[in-house]
Amino acid sequence: MSWSSTATPVATLPPVEILYAYTESPGYLVDALVDHGIKGLIIDGTGAGSPAGGQSEAIKRAQTKGVVVVVTARTRGGRVEDTPRRRDSKIIPGDNLQPEKARILLQLALTKTHDLKDITRIFDEY
Numbered sequence: 001m002s003w004s005s006t007a008t009p010v011a012t013l014p015p016v017e018i019l020y021a022y023t024e025s026p027g028y029l030v031d032a033l034v035d036h037g038i039k040g041l042i043i044d045g046t047g048a049g050s051p052a053g054g055q056s057e058a059i060k061r062a063q064t065k066g067v068v069v070v071v072t073a074r075t076r077g078g079r080v081e082d083t084p085r086r087r088d089s090k091i092i093p094g095d096n097l098q099p100e101k102a103r104i105l106l107q108l109a110l111t112k113t114h115d116l117k118d119i120t121r122i123f124d125e126y
Contacts, residue, residue, distance in 0.1 A: 013107040016040035018099045020074060021051045027058030034062045039114075040106045041067055043091075044074045044099040051091075063090055068119060070106055072099045082120070092120050 015038045019029055023046075033041065041062060043051050051059055051071065059069050072094035073080050080093040094102040102123075109122045 010111045014039040014110040016042065016103050016107045016110070018042040018044060018103055019055070021045040021053070021055055023053060025051070025053035025055045027054030027056075027061075030055055030058035030062055034058075034065055034067055038067060039110050040103075041069045042094070042099045042102050042106065043069060043071045045071045045080070046074065059089075059091070066114065068092065068106065068110065068114065068116065070094045070102050070123065072097055072102050074099075090116055092116065092123055095123060097123075 015036075017033050017038050017040075019025070019033070019041065021043055030041065041059070043055065043059070045051055063069060069090070070092045071080055076098070079096045081095070082093050097105065105123065105126055106119070109119045113119060
C-alpha cells in the first residue's frame with residue numbers, strides 16, 4: 001500500500017475519537033463509542049501511553065469489532081514506542097504525536113486500509 005497522487009477523493013473521514021486514560025477510567029465510554037460506530041480510537045494514555053482502569057477490557061471488546069486503537073502519551077514528553085506487549089495487544093503506538101494529530105493520521109490511514117501492519121507502518125513513517 002502506498003500513498004498516491006491519483007487517489008480517489010474522500011468525501012468524509014472515518015469516525016475516530018479520543019479518550020483520556022486515568023486511574024479507574026471506565027470502559028463504558030469505549031463501549032458507547034463503539035456502539036455509536038467509531039472505526040478508530042485514540043487513547044491518550046498515562047506514563048508511556050498505557051490505557052488504564054476498565055478501558056483495557058473495553059479496548060479488547062472494541063478490537064474484536066474491528067476498531068483500530070492507537071495510544072499516545074498525555075505526558076507530552078517522550079515517546080510511545082512499539083513493545084512486544086503492545087504488539088501482542090494489537091495497540092498501535094502513536095510515537096510522539098499529540099492525540100489530535102494521531103486522530104487525523106488514523107482517519108487518513110483508515111481511508112486506505114484496516115490492516116494493522118499497514119497502519120503501524122504509516123504511524124512509523126509519518
